[in-house]
Amino acid sequence: MNATTAEQASITEDALRSVLLAGERPSPPGPVLTSLTFGWRALLKIKHVPEQLVDVTMFPIMFTLMFTYLFGGALAGSTQAYLQFLLPGILVQANVMITMNTGITLNTDIQKGVFDRFRSLPVWRPSPLVGALLGDVMRYSIGSAIVITLGLVLGFRPEGGAVGVVLSVVLLLVFSFCLSWLWTMLSLILRTPNSVAGVSMMVMFPLTFVSNIFVDPKTMPGWMQAVVEVNPITHLATVVRGLMDGSVPAGEIGWVLVSSVLLVAVFGPITMSSTATRSRCRYREHLVEINSDNPAHSANAITATRPGHDKESRMSTIPKNNSETVAHTPGRASSIGVWILHVVLAAIIAGGGISKLAGDPVMLDMFADIGAGQWLRYLVGALEVAGGVGLLIPALAGLASLGLAALLTGAVITDQFVLEQSPWLPLALLIVAAVIARTRWSRTEAVVGTLLRR
Numbered sequence: 001m002n003a004t005t006a007e008q009a010s011i012t013e014d015a016l017r018s019v020l021l022a023g024e025r026p027s028p029p030g031p032v033l034t035s036l037t038f039g040w041r042a043l044l045k046i047k048h049v050p051e052q053l054v055d056v057t058m059f060p061i062m063f064t065l066m067f068t069y070l071f072g073g074a075l076a077g078s079t080q081a082y083l084q085f086l087l088p089g090i091l092v093q094a095n096v097m098i099t100m101n102t103g104i105t106l107n108t109d110i111q112k113g114v115f116d117r118f119r120s121l122p123v124w125r126p127s128p129l130v131g132a133l134l135g136d137v138m139r140y141s142i143g144s145a146i147v148i149t150l151g152l153v154l155g156f157r158p159e160g161g162a163v164g165v166v167l168s169v170v171l172l173l174v175f176s177f178c179l180s181w182l183w184t185m186l187s188l189i190l191r192t193p194n195s196v197a198g199v200s201m202m203v204m205f206p207l208t209f210v211s212n213i214f215v216d217p218k219t220m221p222g223w224m225q226a227v228v229e230v231n232p233i234t235h236l237a238t239v240v241r242g243l244m245d246g247s248v249p250a251g252e253i254g255w256v257l258v259s260s261v262l263l264v265a266v267f268g269p270i271t272m273s274s275t276a277t278r279s280r281c282r283y284r285e286h287l288v289e290i291n292s293d294n295p296a297h298s299a300n301a302i303t304a305t306r307p308g309h310d311k312e313s314r315m316s317t318i319p320k321n322n323s324e325t326v327a328h329t330p331g332r333a334s335s336i337g338v339w340i341l342h343v344v345l346a347a348i349i350a351g352g353g354i355s356k357l358a359g360d361p362v363m364l365d366m367f368a369d370i371g372a373g374q375w376l377r378y379l380v381g382a383l384e385v386a387g388g389v390g391l392l393i394p395a396l397a398g399l400a401s402l403g404l405a406a407l408l409t410g411a412v413i414t415d416q417f418v419l420e421q422s423p424w425l426p427l428a429l430l431i432v433a434a435v436i437a438r439t440r441w442s443r444t445e446a447v448v449g450t451l452l453r454r
Helices: 002-022 031-048 050-076 079-098 100-112 114-119 127-154 161-189 193-209 222-229 232-245 250-293 295-305 311-316 322-326 329-357 361-370 374-391 397-418 424-439 441-453
Strands: none
Touching: 031 050, 031 127, 050 079, 050 100, 050 127, 079 100, 079 127, 079 161, 079 193, 079 232, 100 114, 100 127, 100 161, 100 193, 114 127, 127 161, 161 193, 161 232, 161 250, 193 232, 193 329, 222 329, 222 424, 232 250, 250 329, 329 361, 329 374, 329 397, 329 424, 361 374, 361 397, 374 397, 397 424, 397 441, 424 441
């Protein structure tokens, strides 16, 4: 009986082997195919949970109707005139606010363990992230179509015609896709979807409301005009408004494209690094759980999964209990807050530097009033751009913040004693730069020590 069973098993094994080896092994899917597959998954989620489209449909309609008929007469003299100014701005606000949903959805997948299952698949590692972003592009398109349709019904008439509207929507979709990388990074760093939503809202509300979306910045105080002029949402709204009005603001289009590239160049690598770090942390937490339930099983599991290392050295690197893991939470939260300061300060400083180098009329007049010549405008602009970029590089962030603190100190003195205007904006930025310099002091000392030894 045993011999017969063994013979049948051998025949079955040989048959299976011949079937498996009969055809060619299929080639692994490429990055484009896997990203599109995950993008299709994102669209299927909308099909099964259509409530996800509430922010895409209802919020733009409410904002358009409220601002047009509540404030249009007071701000522009008539609701029809204000609608011509407001609708391109509402289109920008609707899309950039929708991008926050990307981080919330991804964090939800992470909490459910779906993201860990994706990482076990033999696909291009960024595919789940890129696919989710591509799926959200469809949501942005739906939101844009709703806003434009509502505007046409209310009486909005774009002088740029269909071509201007299409070009403005395409540029808006590009910027929204790049901005989504910021929320993707936050979804991998923060622990809950609610925390992702809270931090995202804290960032987006000032960016959208302290801009030229709703009113002309000329009616604002001088210090707020300076903030609005370096806000990337302001430049995006100016481009969309110009294309719909029939003009082509080449300088503003270039600014928006540069901002989009910087968003991906900065937050893309940080997102991928956070993905790998999160996987290692979850692996350690899993080993901690095994260790707390069955120490003997934990040792065997580690020996089986990490060959080539002695058991004592491996066990020494694993936290003994969950309290050690929890102890890192405050440092992690403070690190997130500091990086938010990095990004905000870098955007404001680099935006101001670009406007100086581009020859903005306000900057030309300001340096003419200083009386030192326009060479100073180029020098300060170059230093601000370099400092803004340095803030986004971890190894150089401390040195960049020190240099910007010195530069902002000069700006405070110039505003107070030369231009005789309020120095509150450079003073506030100086405080932020000082906070960053203090938190990065140990890294700065290490970098300076390395340079001196060379």
